[in-house]
Amino acid sequence: MKTVAKSTPRSEDLRVEIAGAGLLGRLLGWHYTQQGAQVLLYERASADNPRSAAHVAAAILAAPSERTESDALILSLAKQSLKLWPDWLEELKVPYALDGSIVTAHPNDAALLAQFIKVMNRREVPGVRVLGQKELTSLEPDLAPHFQSGVFLEDEGWLDNRALLQSLEQVCGTISYETPVETKDLSGDIVIDCRGAGSNDPNIRGVRGEILRLYAPEVNLTRPIRLLHPKYPLYVAPRPNHQYVLGATQIESEYEGKVTVRSALELLSTAYVISTGFEEAEISELSSALRPAYPDNNPRIYWDDQVLRVNGLYRCGFAIAPAIVQQATALVEQRCAS
Amino acid sequence: MSDSWKVYDVELQSRLFLGTAQYPSPAIIQEAIEASGAQVLTTSLRRQAPTSGGGQKWWQQLRELNRHVLPNTAGCRNAKEAVTLAHMAQELFQTNWIKLEITGDDYNLQPNTLELLVATEQLQNEGFKVFAYTTEDLVVCKRLRDYGCQVIMPWGAPIGTGKGLLNPYALKTLRERLPDISLVVDAGIGLPSHVAQVMELGFDGVLLNTSIARCDDPTQMAKAMQHASVAGRLAYLSGAISERETAVASTPVIGTPFWQSKEN
Numbered sequence: 001m002k003t004v005a006k007s008t009p010r011s012e013d014l015r016v017e018i019a020g021a022g023l024l025g026r027l028l029g030w031h032y033t034q035q036g037a038q039v040l041l042y043e044r045a046s047a048d049n050p051r052s053a054a055h056v057a058a059a060i061l062a063a064p065s066e067r068t069e070s071d072a073l074i075l076s077l078a079k080q081s082l083k084l085w086p087d088w089l090e091e092l093k094v095p096y097a098l099d100g101s102i103v104t105a106h107p108n109d110a111a112l113l114a115q116f117i118k119v120m121n122r123r124e125v126p127g128v129r130v131l132g133q134k135e136l137t138s139l140e141p142d143l144a145p146h147f148q149s150g151v152f153l154e155d156e157g158w159l160d161n162r163a164l165l166q167s168l169e170q171v172c173g174t175i176s177y178e179t180p181v182e183t184k185d186l187s188g189d190i191v192i193d194c195r196g197a198g199s200n201d202p203n204i205r206g207v208r209g210e211i212l213r214l215y216a217p218e219v220n221l222t223r224p225i226r227l228l229h230p231k232y233p234l235y236v237a238p239r240p241n242h243q244y245v246l247g248a249t250q251i252e253s254e255y256e257g258k259v260t261v262r263s264a265l266e267l268l269s270t271a272y273v274i275s276t277g278f279e280e281a282e283i284s285e286l287s288s289a290l291r292p293a294y295p296d297n298n299p300r301i302y303w304d305d306q307v308l309r310v311n312g313l314y315r316c317g318f319a320i321a322p323a324i325v326q327q328a329t330a331l332v333e334q335r336c337a338s
Numbered sequence: 339m340s341d342s343w344k345v346y347d348v349e350l351q352s353r354l355f356l357g358t359a360q361y362p363s364p365a366i367i368q369e370a371i372e373a374s375g376a377q378v379l380t381t382s383l384r385r386q387a388p389t390s391g392g393g394q395k396w397w398q399q400l401r402e403l404n405r406h407v408l409p410n411t412a413g414c415r416n417a418k419e420a421v422t423l424a425h426m427a428q429e430l431f432q433t434n435w436i437k438l439e440i441t442g443d444d445y446n447l448q449p450n451t452l453e454l455l456v457a458t459e460q461l462q463n464e465g466f467k468v469f470a471y472t473t474e475d476l477v478v479c480k481r482l483r484d485y486g487c488q489v490i491m492p493w494g495a496p497i498g499t500g501k502g503l504l505n506p507y508a509l510k511t512l513r514e515r516l517p518d519i520s521l522v523v524d525a526g527i528g529l530p531s532h533v534a535q536v537m538e539l540g541f542d543g544v545l546l547n548t549s550i551a552r553c554d555d556p557t558q559m560a561k562a563m564q565h566a567s568v569a570g571r572l573a574y575l576s577g578a579i580s581e582r583e584t585a586v587a588s589t590p591v592i593g594t595p596f597w598q599s600k601e602n
Contacts, residue, residue: 069362115552122554205364205395230498251385255392262385262413295399297363 012036017188020195021175022052023317024310026165027325028192029172039173040188044180044198050165051256053196054317056211056289058237058247059161060224061085063319064125064153065103068116070316071298075125077320082155084322089159092167095240097222098157102131102140104150105228106273112228117151127154142220142275158224158237159318183307190332193309197254197290204311206290209248210259212267216281217242225274232266236274243284246271250315259286291315301328308332341571343542345378345489345520346435346467348406352377353537353567355408355522356560357547364399366556371403374560378406380437380545383427384413397430408469410437415450417457424461436461437469437491446496451478455485462486471524474508476515483519490516491524491545494536498548500528503535513540530559530566537570538578 014037018025021043029039045051063070063078082098089096105113120128129152136143136150169175182200183193193199197206219242226235237245249263264286271278294300294312301310301324310328313320342349356376361367371379381400386393400407409427411420417440424436438457442450449471455478458468462485469489470482479490492512495501503509504526512521523536524545536544546563553559 071362119554205399208392252396253386253392254395255386255390257390257392260385293363295363295368296365 014038014190015188016040016173016190016192017186018042018173018192018194019181019183019186020052020193020198021172021177022194022196023054023161023165023321024194024196024313024324024328025192026168026172027321028194028310028328029175030168031325031329032190033171033173037190041173041175042179042181042186043175043177044195045177047175047177051198051289052165053209053289053291053313054161054165056209056248056287057161057317058211058224058235058245059159059164059318060101060235060237061098061157061159061319062101062153062224062226062235063316064120064127064155065101065116065151065226066316066319067123067125068119069297071296072123073298074316074320077299077323078316079155080326081320081322084326085159088322089164092164092171094160094164094167096157096159097238098155099223100127100152100154101156101158101224101226102136102143102150102152103226103228104136104143104147107146107148109228109230110149112230113149113151116228120151125153128152129154140221140223140225142277143225144273144275156224158239160239161318183309186307191307192328192332193304193307194311196292196311196313199292199309199311201309201311203294204292205252205295206254207293207314208251208253208255208288209291210251210263210267210286210288211245211247212259212264212271212283213285213287214244214246214271214278214281215242215284216244216275216278218280219244219275219277221275227270227274229270232270234267234270236271244271244278244281254290256288256290259288291317299324301331303331303335341575343520345469350377350406350543351375352564353543353571354378354533354563355380355524355543355545356550357381357545358400359547360551361556362551364396367551368403370550370556370560371405373557374546374550374564376405376560376564378408379403380408380410380547382410382412383423383430384411384419401431406435407431407433408435408437409433410439410471411457412439412441414440415442415453416440417453417460420453420457421460424457424466428466434465434467435469436466437471439471447498448496449473449493451475454478455481458482458487459485469522474505474512476508476511479512479516479519483516487519489520489522491522493525494523494532495526497525499526500549501526502528502532506535506539509536509541510539530562533563533566534570534573537567538573540574543567 016032021041293314299312354376355378414420474492520542522543
């Protein structure tokens, strides 16, 4: 975070209070801790039962392929973020890979792949290469043989979200768990609201996502694989030691209950279609969380009186978080300077 | 020219119903709805965990669009599930309208017309106003009418395929045989020309979702669909000419020198 650090006011007396200890809260906490500030984070969930979207997310860095759904803004924020992540992740010792990702579809759904390529071209998304079966299997030999073509997206990758959150916990300041707060009650020199779907911003809605974690010693996939499907467009993201995250459903609901049978079936079917090696995988976890989103599904950073509100990272939190942190801290700096 | 129509007791000017799934964002849904002029919006409930109120925020946003909300039972596989969901929808949206959609086949999402008939009979008896998503089967549609269903929604093609009308002959038959029923083609539309074709057949309306939500510019496409619905409807009301096999000159032939016709 050195790029930001140089120009931010340093003060050992500075007290920074952050509501929400998800991805953004922790990254911002880390930033201000590095400045020498005293950082306090308040988190409604308990330490052993996290509820943040960041904890559950598959954490694929996949803004280019998300361009089918998302605004051009997301892609540009992701591009900035991609320059920052490697240094940050190295420093925090977090496993990650930026070796690209693959989008494919079952031959029955070839039309979806054609449509995907058409949209990528029309929206001029860079780093997109169409793959034949040979290239596909040479990149990822464990992909099931029924995939005849796919798309390689070179500017994509994944990171280990839980390793990142854990690592940030050591350096982001003091987190008070099980402490829901209202930002009006906070008195820090800098107060930042990063509560995600837990925010009381009336424009924020939660969009339910469900994931499945598998341990699959027989499967060796190194990149995120997105499977286009008319009903369940899902993906699998690798983690170290043959762990995989399958995600994520997208339901316009703020229900925070357990994963439903239907969603589990969709996720498991996706795994099975992507690689038959998943047959004997162990199911290690089924989780759900709410992605915070504004009506246009774009993030917002704004001053609400004395509180900086940063929210709405929706589907691409990990892909755009570094750029959001830079913009947020720049806003704080501007205000401190004036 | 006033060309309004009625679904049950509600008078509508627009001929389009819009589904609300698969849009890039709620903001774009709103723009597309405005561009389309649609007055009826349909939404699914089943996956939103209606019993826990998980979808409250989304449903509230829908209500705030000030259109008629037509809750649907997408995702149900039998009459019992659909009836239960209809009751929840009634409570949530304070409406007796229910679009019955009962899936009979997983891959083409063909409606299960057998279960549809069971659910329609029961819900009509309970005072619901059923909008029945069905195949183009005339016998099923007649039975739906006999149960008191006044809005029948045959598919044009399987949901999301964008293939247009696969069986125009059967749809034409439905129009002829069910003149007093509101007929709305639901599913399978891809292009404005498909919408125009539906309206030219004398159908009362068209329900659209994927063709708008998944295209590159939903707002523009919504407008195109709206124009097409108006074009098709006007064409229907205009009493189009019948096709014929030989050309008929549109300029009068009186005064054509006689030796020209002799050349034949």
